[in-house]
Amino acid sequence: MKYETIHGIQIPKIGFGTWRIGGESIADSSLDEKSLQALHSALEVGYTHFDTAEFYAQGHAEELLGKAVQESNIQREKLFITSKVWPGHLCYDAVLKACNSSLRRLKMETLDLYLIHWPNKLIKLEETFKALNQLVCEGKVKHVGVSNFNLKDLKKSIELSETPLLTNQVPYSLPENKYVKNGVVDFCKQNDILVTAYTPVNFRNMKVNTTLKAIAEAHEATSFQIALAWLTNQPRVITIPMSFDPQHQKENLDAADIELTAEETQTLNQLYKR
Ligand SMILES: NC(=O)c1ccc[n+]([C@@H]2O[C@H](COP(=O)([O-])OP(=O)(O)OC[C@H]3O[C@@H](n4cnc5c(N)ncnc54)[C@H](OP(=O)(O)O)[C@@H]3O)[C@@H](O)[C@H]2O)c1
Structure with missing residues (x-):
């Protein structure tokens, strides 16, 4: 596994997403067994970074992740756990309450990373960061970051955070370049902020794209x-694919070790007419 070393910490280039664990926007207990199996196999194949959110399955994804971690007997310090506060909870008191609830559901004393899930124009960022900074001071959160933030809000967040802002989690993949076009990806790379690319493999035409298939065959991938x-392969970029399938989970984790040539990278950059 390759890591990004940033602000004194090492984060795996590939983490495990938990959207659809325990349901989608609504908790669905009929998925518990399948979800726990997926989390256990992810821990067994070697994932150490898990991305979750209070929104996922109404907190049930956090509950199942906490349960799987406890059952695995893996030391908490060996894991890097990210959660996110929902935009409806960005007032000072609500952030503190949301974080405590996430910790309770996860059965953990601290989060490695806590993100604002989406911006909310109705609540001043100053108020949200007052709470986030306090959570860092109290040791409930080690690092803070944002998600789905444009350049203006990202720059403001950097000013308001009393500790270095660790990441902006955004949609980023071969065909998805909104955050390249709006300048966020380059800004992050140049300012020591991780780009956490979400929904990295969920796009149409991937399986049938002949150029992609040819590069894959060359790497037996x-x-x-x-x-x-x-x-x-991009500096300062990490990603968090999600899969229920243990074989896919392992393949995704192993992908971090694939070194693309400059020519292949160039071809891939052009693939979806970026
Ligand atoms: N911050 C945000 O607003 C935000 C928004 C969306 C997502 N996220 C985070 O990002 C994570 C990943 O994004 P995502 O779940 O939307 O999409 P994704 O990980 O790009 O794609 C998931 C889909 O791809 C399939 N898949 C994964 N690996 C595969 C492989 N090696 N071979 C074949 N199929 C594979 C999965 O099916 P199988 O289960 O069958 O493998 C699933 O259908 C989420 O779980 C969540 O943690 C964050």
């Missing part, structure tokens, strides 16, 4: 792995 390697 799958097209999914090449789509991930294209991300992990």
Whole structure:
């Protein structure tokens, strides 16, 4: 596994997403067994970074992640756990309450990373960061970051955070370049902020794209792995694919070790007419 070293910490280039664990926007207990199996296999194949949110399955994804970690007997310090506060909870008191609830559901004393899930124009960022800074001081959160933030809000967040802002988690993949076009990806790379690329492999045409397939064959890899390697080959970019399938989970984790040539990278950059 390759890591990004930033602000004195090491974060795996590939983490595990938890959207659909325990349901989607609504908790669905009929998915518990399948979800716990997916979390256990992810821990077994070697994922150490897990991305979750209070929004996922109404907190149930956090509950199942906490349960899987406890059952695995893996030391908490060996893991890097990210959660996110929902935009409806960005007032000072609500952030503190949301964080405590996430910790309770996860059965953990601290979060490695706590993100503002989406911006909310109705609540001043100053108020949200007052709470986030306090959570860092209290040791409930080690690092803070944002998600789905444009350049203006990202720059403001950097000013308001009393500790270095660790990441902006955004949609970023071979065909998805909104955050390249709006300048966020380059700004992050130049200012020591991680880009956490979400939804890295969930796009149409991947399996049938002949160029992607040819590069995959050259590396004895799958097209999914090449789509991930294209991300992990970029400095300051990490990614968090999600899969219920243990084989896919392992393939995704292994993708971080694929080294693309400069020519392949150039071809992939042009692939979806960026
Ligand atoms: N901050 C935000 O607003 C935000 C928004 C969206 C997502 N996220 C985070 O990002 C994570 C990942 O994004 P995502 O879940 O939307 O999409 P994704 O990880 O790009 O794609 C998931 C889909 O791809 C399939 N898949 C994964 N690896 C595969 C492989 N190696 N071979 C074949 N199929 C594969 C999965 O099916 P199988 O289960 O069958 O493998 C699933 O259908 C989420 O879980 C969440 O943690 C954050």
